[in-house]
Amino acid sequence: MIEISKFIVGFLILLGALFSLVAAIGVVRLPDTYTRNHAASKSSTLGVLSILLGLFMYYLLIDHHANARVLLGIVFVFITSPVAGHLIMRAAYNMGVPLWHKSVRDDLKTARKAKKRR
Amino acid sequence: MAFQILLNFFLAFIWMFLSNDYSTLAFFKGYFFGGLIIFALRRFFAHRFYLLNVIAVIKLFFIFCSELVKANIAVLKVILSPKLTMRPGIFALETELEKDWEITILANLITLTPGTLVLEVSEDNKILYIHAMDIDDVEQARLDIKNSFEKAIKEVSR
Numbered sequence: 001m002i003e004i005s006k007f008i009v010g011f012l013i014l015l016g017a018l019f020s021l022v023a024a025i026g027v028v029r030l031p032d033t034y035t036r037n038h039a040a041s042k043s044s045t046l047g048v049l050s051i052l053l054g055l056f057m058y059y060l061l062i063d064h065h066a067n068a069r070v071l072l073g074i075v076f077v078f079i080t081s082p083v084a085g086h087l088i089m090r091a092a093y094n095m096g097v098p099l100w101h102k103s104v105r106d107d108l109k110t111a112r113k114a115k116k117r118r
Numbered sequence: 119m120a121f122q123i124l125l126n127f128f129l130a131f132i133w134m135f136l137s138n139d140y141s142t143l144a145f146f147k148g149y150f151f152g153g154l155i156i157f158a159l160r161r162f163f164a165h166r167f168y169l170l171n172v173i174a175v176i177k178l179f180f181i182f183c184s185e186l187v188k189a190n191i192a193v194l195k196v197i198l199s200p201k202l203t204m205r206p207g208i209f210a211l212e213t214e215l216e217k218d219w220e221i222t223i224l225a226n227l228i229t230l231t232p233g234t235l236v237l238e239v240s241e242d243n244k245i246l247y248i249h250a251m252d253i254d255d256v257e258q259a260r261l262d263i264k265n266s267f268e269k270a271i272k273e274v275s276r
Contacts, residue, residue, distance in 0.1 A: 026197040082229035
């Protein structure tokens with residue numbers, strides 16, 4: 001029983017670390033603000049979530065103590081990180097940060113132009 | 119819906135008073151029987167039986183989780199592929215949802231789906247501008263969002 005629970009905890013924490021690492025690589029490697037934000041806001045969310053879940057499982061299965069604060073932390077990260085990603089994207093777009101040169105389509109720009117003309 | 123939950127709590131407390139037993143178990147017993155009574159009298163309420171909404175919320179939560187995992191696998195593939203072959207872009211998506219909280223939840227869901235991130239919500243709350251990592255499958259993404267997310271959110275607010 002202890003062995004299985006140790007395996008689950010170790011798996012979750014390693015998975016979280018892996019996702020965080022991939023997010024960091026993505027931030028370095030991807031070409032522009034927007035695609036970097038994709039990597040940062042998704043992969044790091046799941047990374048933090050699974051590390052926290054592993055911590056919760058550790059307390060629950062090995063110490064036999066349900067730590068509700070860790071669960072609350074999971075909920076807060078889950079709710080706030082997509083909003084943060086959205087706000088950073090929006091701020092970048094309104095500052096006029098250019099899209100990557102291989103980007104193919106920009107509906108928002110055409111919509112704004114149409115509005116100005118009116 | 120909130121009214122029905124409140125009524126169910128009220129019935130549970132009445133059960134506790136009737137049986138003169140103030141334990142958690144009595145509360146849950148009363149809650150169960152109160153739920154049965156509300157279910158039996160469901161045609162007198164303006165909204166449908168509230169447990170259906172609760173089930174819809176739970177379904178939405180599971181969609182959230184599964185989409186988060188799928189999105190991460192997709193991003194992982196893009197980052198770790200040897201060449202950057204993606205074609206990012208911004209597309210517009212018209213939504214039928216009206217209330218503010220529904221649109222917020224839809225935007226959060228889209229942000230957590232594979233390869234899409236919400237950039238802006240138009241002033242009249244009708245169009246979402248979405249930055250996609252790979253524009254080639256925009257139509258597919260559109261259909262997915264329409265079919266699964268909007269439907270699930272509508273199911274909650276019905």
